[in-house]
Amino acid sequence: MRYEEFTIEGRNAVLEAFRSGKTIDRVFLLDGCQDGPIKTILREAKKRDTIINFVQKERLDQLSTTGKHQGVIAYAAAYEYADIEDMFRLAEEKGEPPFLILLDNIEDPHNLGAIIRTANQAGAHGVIIPKRRAVGLTATVAKASAGAINYTPVAKVTNLGATIEELKERGLWFVCADLDGEVMYNLDLKGPIGLVIGSEGDGVGRLVKEKCDFVAKIPMKGDIDSLNASVAMGVLAYEIVRQRGDKQIN
Template identity: 35%
Template sequence: MENNDIVYGVHAVTEALMANTGNKLYIQDDLRGKNVAKMKDLAAEKKVSISWTTKKILQEMTDGAVHQGFVLRVSEFAYTDFEAMLKMATQEDNPLLLILDGLTDPHNLGSILRTADATNVTGIIIPKHRAVGVTPVVAKTSTGAVEHVPIARVTNLSQTLDKLKNAGFWIFGTDMNGTPSTKWNTAGKLALIIGNEGKGISANIKKHVDEMITIPMNGHVQSLNASVAAAILMYEVFRNRL
């Protein structure tokens, strides 16, 4: 993981321990209750040492975030190799890959991971540069989904999209003027691009898009948060495939 190589909060810590990525568990020394007992048992099962620590130190470790009394030091996040993800996706009947073009807000990435896990998304692809990677905030916001959704980090999104097209994927993007999501043909191999929070999909990436998709709206504000838009479209694909 980037930054401090930690995760925090009950759900994120539990999922990381279950995934065998934990190295050392810090528990607030005055914490009581069933969560403490469960976490102690899980740490013992996974042979992870426990350090009883003051709330002040835990706040310093997490930069003041809501940690619920649990902080886990973890191994560096293991990104999935793109070629391995592509091979895995091509073995599925109707894979959906999500491509995040320059998202910078870790809360958005965490929320997207949470929805991706709920809707059977095959994997998520992010760029190495000028975009958020997997951080402690991402892990916390995802409530553990980061341990279950493969994430590939690539140097060149344009080349990655070319490889997806060669593998038979249809490339979709999001735009104000596109096919309504209610009329979206979601059959086959899909790759969906979600653009940057402020600028949307970059011009060089738009060139690779086969079809733009629009989320119908009837309010005064004609745009949605990136993670909300992604969630609506992920569920549209999921619903059509039930």
């Protein structure tokens, strides 16, 4: 299901968006404002575990396109998020072991869009992103995915580390990309797998990395020591495809 409205301004509009069940990624509220409508919006946001930012009026004025924000601006998702169960169902329908992409600290919408696009082409059954320190399903992400966002489920989770633990109990094992890992060709990347990719600058966070079963290094011959996150994901995803064999993709 697609949402056409991405930025919502004004008290009534934001409250209606919450009450209609729209997925609100983030809400900006005027710091110090304690009146009834703002308190109601705050309550709705907390109920849905939406990220809340208390900001000064100058910041709201900056974000506003209408000039009539009334102390509140919300960012709605451009597309509805999926559940992880949807990904397992997709794998089952295709008769394949689950192949999931997990992203840590990816804040660039073009990177996320490119990752969703590559995930779709590589036959991954879904992409999992964290609520914080990450870009959501914005219009820019949708455009950069070149339509793949309509076919590849994207789920948003509160805690990536806890999600990895839960998925391990369901039979998945995890590999993350990092410079200090084992060369990817030497790893067994078959079976139910989660591929964890971090940002170009910071890589995969320490706590998430510690939960991974393997750390994979992409061999690099050049003079710089990192690849763009979406490129690194693509290289590793297709090594997984290669090891699974052609029968896993059409």
